[in-house]
Amino acid sequence: MWAALPRWAYTDLDIGGVIIQEGEMVLLGLAHANVDPHLVGDHQGFDVTREANRHLTFGHGKHFCAGAPLARLELDVLFARVVQRFPGLTLAVPLNELEPRDNLLTGGLNALPVTW
Structure with missing residues (x-):
């Protein structure tokens, strides 16, 4: 399953030679949103x-998450505390055995087995 967000063009656009007319729906594929090598x-x-x-x-833009600063702060605190509390934390299975969760918009993993 590929997650996509529907958006509608407010004006005519030319994106890389592809013309999108005002009012047309565009699906933003999230699976590739953060993997551009650039x-x-x-x-x-x-x-x-x-x-x-x-x-x-x-x-x-206008769809930017209002909770992003709080989420970033929570992640900073979480990672710092996890490393302090469990200095020997390691993955319990080979990396290639991790299964991506593909049934939710947010993605993630089905499980993250660890040892410490």
């Missing part, structure tokens, strides 16, 4: 050492 480099997975990039995780 944005994330060669490594498309989660990388805590990655420098800031122009991802679309919290939306864009």
Whole structure:
């Protein structure tokens, strides 16, 4: 299953030679939103050492998530505390055994088995 958000063009657009007429619906495919090599480099997975990039995780423009600053703060605190509390935290299965959750708009994993 591929998640997509419907949006309607407010004006005629030419995007890479494709003409989108005012009022036409465009489906924004989320599966590829944050994997453009120009944005994330060669490594498309989660990388805590990655420098800031122009991802679309919290939306864009008038659809930008109002809770994004709180979510970022929560993640900063979470990662700092998890590393402090469980310094030996490691993945309990090989990386290729992780199963992506493809039935929800938010994605994620079906499970994340870890040991510490």
